[in-house]
Amino acid sequence: MTTTTINGHFRAGAGRDGLVPCDLLPAGKFRNGAARHWCRTHQCYWGTKADLAELESSAHMRCKLHASPMGYVLYPEVFDISQYHAITLASADDGLLRLRAKANDGGALLARDVSALAIDTRSVPGLFQPSIVQINITPPAAQTYAAALSSGVALGCIDCSRCAHPHLDLGDFALHPHRRHLCGHCGYDAVHGASACVSTPLQRLRDYALRKPEHIKQWF
Ligand SMILES: [Zn+2]
Numbered sequence: 001m002t003t004t005t006i007n008g009h010f011r012a013g014a015g016r017d018g019l020v021p022c023d024l025l026p027a028g029k030f031r032n033g034a035a036r037h038w039c040r041t042h043q044c045y046w047g048t049k050a051d052l053a054e055l056e057s058s059a060h061m062r063c064k065l066h067a068s069p070m071g072y073v074l075y076p077e078v079f080d081i082s083q084y085h086a087i088t089l090a091s092a093d094d095g096l097l098r099l100r101a102k103a104n105d106g107g108a109l110l111a112r113d114v115s116a117l118a119i120d121t122r123s124v125p126g127l128f129q130p131s132i133v134q135i136n137i138t139p140p141a142a143q144t145y146a147a148a149l150s151s152g153v154a155l156g157c158i159d160c161s162r163c164a165h166p167h168l169d170l171g172d173f174a175l176h177p178h179r180r181h182l183c184g185h186c187g188y189d190a191v192h193g194a195s196a197c198v199s200t201p202l203q204r205l206r207d208y209a210l211r212k213p214e215h216i217k218q219w220f
């Protein structure tokens with residue numbers, strides 16, 4: 001979710017029934033010692049006996065969810081966060097992201113309803129690892145963030161200790177703070193935070209804005 005290349009791991013967006021190819025990478029071992037891969041597209045491990053049997057019969061290395069239709073966004077709107085001093089993001093009833101942002105220069109209001117948003121983070125150096133150039137936000141991510149904020153759970157942003165991608169909790173994980181996280185980008189399953197939290201890159205951006213009240217009114 002954090003590169004400019006277009007591949008699977010978007011789950012909502014412009015299409016709802018796309019078949020996106022698996023993107024498998026080595027990800028350590030299963031508990032029984034068998035080599036394991038992580039499918040970044042479908043967010044699951046590969047390498048069970050069933051997976052190996054499927055490889056044998058189809059001659060394709062693909063995960064158990066390879067035929068699951070997925071939502072996708074080919075070219076999400078790119079948003080340069082540093083140009084705006086007041087930004088809100090909501091997930092609307094129509095399933096779109098509702099972005100509202102006031103420009104630094106002149107305060108013009110930017111209003112966009114989109115199915116996904118790519119936040120360009122290069123203009124706020126030091127917040128994320130240098131290899132991370134953008135953060136992609138989908139409606140479920142915005143929705144779970146809003147729910148977490150209003151319920152008052154501990155929010156944070158944990159970077160994966162293997163691949164450095166900021167971790168995004170979705171669904172049930174976004175309601176229950178936890179210390180041990182599973183990285184959706186590389187499949188490393190022992191990403192530990194200092195304390196239990198719900199992790200999302202939006203929180204790091206929000207915290208950054210809170211440290212600069214003279215320049216930024218609100219980011220998310
Ligand atoms: Zn990612």
Ligand SMILES: [Zn+2]
Nearest residue numbers: 022039042063
């Ligand atoms: Zn897959």
Ligand SMILES: [Zn+2]
Nearest residue numbers: 160163183186
């Ligand atoms: Zn990782």
Ligand SMILES: [Zn+2]
Nearest residue numbers: 169173181182
């Ligand atoms: Zn997590």
